[in-house]
Amino acid sequence: MRARTIDHDQVRALHAENLTVPQIKARVGGSPAYLRLIIKGKVGIKPTNISRQSALSLAGRPAKIPAFDTSAIVEGRTVYRSTVVDPGSYGFDVLKSGFNSSKIGKAVTKGRWKGFPIYTLTLEERATCPLSCRHWRSCYGNSMQHAHRLARGAALEARLEQEVRALGRRHRRGFVVRLHVLGDFYSVAYVALWQRLLAEVPQLHVFGFSARWDAERDPIAAALVRLVLAKWNRFAIRFSDAPIDECSTVSVETPLQAPAEAIVCPQQLGRTVACATCGLCWQSKRPVAFITH
Ligand code: SF4
Numbered sequence: 001m002r003a004r005t006i007d008h009d010q011v012r013a014l015h016a017e018n019l020t021v022p023q024i025k026a027r028v029g030g031s032p033a034y035l036r037l038i039i040k041g042k043v044g045i046k047p048t049n050i051s052r053q054s055a056l057s058l059a060g061r062p063a064k065i066p067a068f069d070t071s072a073i074v075e076g077r078t079v080y081r082s083t084v085v086d087p088g089s090y091g092f093d094v095l096k097s098g099f100n101s102s103k104i105g106k107a108v109t110k111g112r113w114k115g116f117p118i119y120t121l122t123l124e125e126r127a128t129c130p131l132s133c134r135h136w137r138s139c140y141g142n143s144m145q146h147a148h149r150l151a152r153g154a155a156l157e158a159r160l161e162q163e164v165r166a167l168g169r170r171h172r173r174g175f176v177v178r179l180h181v182l183g184d185f186y187s188v189a190y191v192a193l194w195q196r197l198l199a200e201v202p203q204l205h206v207f208g209f210s211a212r213w214d215a216e217r218d219p220i221a222a223a224l225v226r227l228v229l230a231k232w233n234r235f236a237i238r239f240s241d242a243p244i245d246e247c248s249t250v251s252v253e254t255p256l257q258a259p260a261e262a263i264v265c266p267q268q269l270g271r272t273v274a275c276a277t278c279g280l281c282w283q284s285k286r287p288v289a290f291i292t293h
Contacts, residue, residue, distance in 0.1 A: 088155035105276025123183025179208035213239035
């Protein structure tokens, strides 16, 4: 297969930084029309660099898993250190429009959250995740070399307070935050921040996934489980690979392995374009099966 010359992820990342199409063209080349198609997610994702060490590709992406003794895996951090940014000095919004992610989408088109714009938050993978995560090595972030990862801590939480309140004023009917494109709930205080924002910003709706479900051993998980149980209608966080019948996900190697009670993510099967056009994760409590990548 011939490698493409324009990196679609880089184009979307530059667009997320508010660069204009001519500015993006100056950085990566290509025609303005083609760049606009990439930004709108109308051009398929294709591999940028398939090495001979890669496993077979999934949806055009090379599947690679770092060795267990590489420093990022041992130290519990991203492979791409330079992409971790300080929220205190970050010159862009920490909550990005879902428009920049073809898998997520700009605004919900069906169901009880119809019409709500979607925003995403990306933290640092592994550095915020429990070691028990089934995808510690196979994290999706391993193939996201251009995503900005917001560093955890007080500066991030201050920015979130500010931006969630501003979004509540801008979108009076409601808006959605997808937690977390990468990363996880990293402290009890951080869970409490979302709890407070849910109480104080009625427009806020959240969906996403967390590997923190072991409430008996992990106090962060205990706080998170309590919040999900109390607020599922507006805080639809599913527990990844958790041994529970509802509000969970299950990882499978092939759709054939999906348990009977689970629904395989329609976006992965090419049956819907994005979360925005699906809504299954917050419309239903049935387990959702994800094909590992
Ligand atoms: S099931 Fe639907 S909402 Fe959930 S991740 Fe897949 S596309 Fe998104």
